[in-house]
Amino acid sequence: MRGAHGIAAEIGHFNAVPDGRPCGCGRQGCWEQYASGNALVREARRLAAERRPEAGTLLALGDGTPEGVEGGHVTAAAHAGDPVAIDAFGIVGTWLGRGLADLTAIVDPEAFIIGGGVSEAGDLLLSAAQRTLTEKVDTGTKRPIPKMLLAQLGNDAGIVGAADLVRYSD
Ligand SMILES: [Zn+2]
Numbered sequence: 001m002r003g004a005h006g007i008a009a010e011i012g013h014f015n016a017v018p019d020g021r022p023c024g025c026g027r028q029g030c031w032e033q034y035a036s037g038n039a040l041v042r043e044a045r046r047l048a049a050e051r052r053p054e055a056g057t058l059l060a061l062g063d064g065t066p067e068g069v070e071g072g073h074v075t076a077a078a079h080a081g082d083p084v085a086i087d088a089f090g091i092v093g094t095w096l097g098r099g100l101a102d103l104t105a106i107v108d109p110e111a112f113i114i115g116g117g118v119s120e121a122g123d124l125l126l127s128a129a130q131r132t133l134t135e136k137v138d139t140g141t142k143r144p145i146p147k148m149l150l151a152q153l154g155n156d157a158g159i160v161g162a163a164d165l166v167r168y169s170d
Pocket of ligand 1: 012013023024025026027030
């Protein structure tokens, strides 16, 4: 789906929250402000500031302050059992599942393939997303629930896909 002007499927800019967080596109409340690697870091920093005693592992991986927390720290801390890092994944995964439920209504996919840097977190992200997706789609209408899979090329999936697009277009 490329659209009339080649800019279709900018699904990160669906409005998830009316008058929500400002987005780089100039609007407010876009989905990618809630379900993305940047959103994960924002949630982790916010939770770490509110629940400092519980966030010892997460804060130690950064420079000891919430502002020093980066994306890789959240994944490492969650794998190590840090409850704040795990909760940050739960929040972002829930937002991811909500948006995917809306996309299910539009494109009826067999599966969603999740890529990007944050996909390296695997089940930390996917479990909350799949749970929310299932809740939102399974409303008694017998609509099949799409699977959620990780991109085999991980964070390189986008660049490899772009190269393939050039290679196979004429
Ligand atoms: Zn936007």
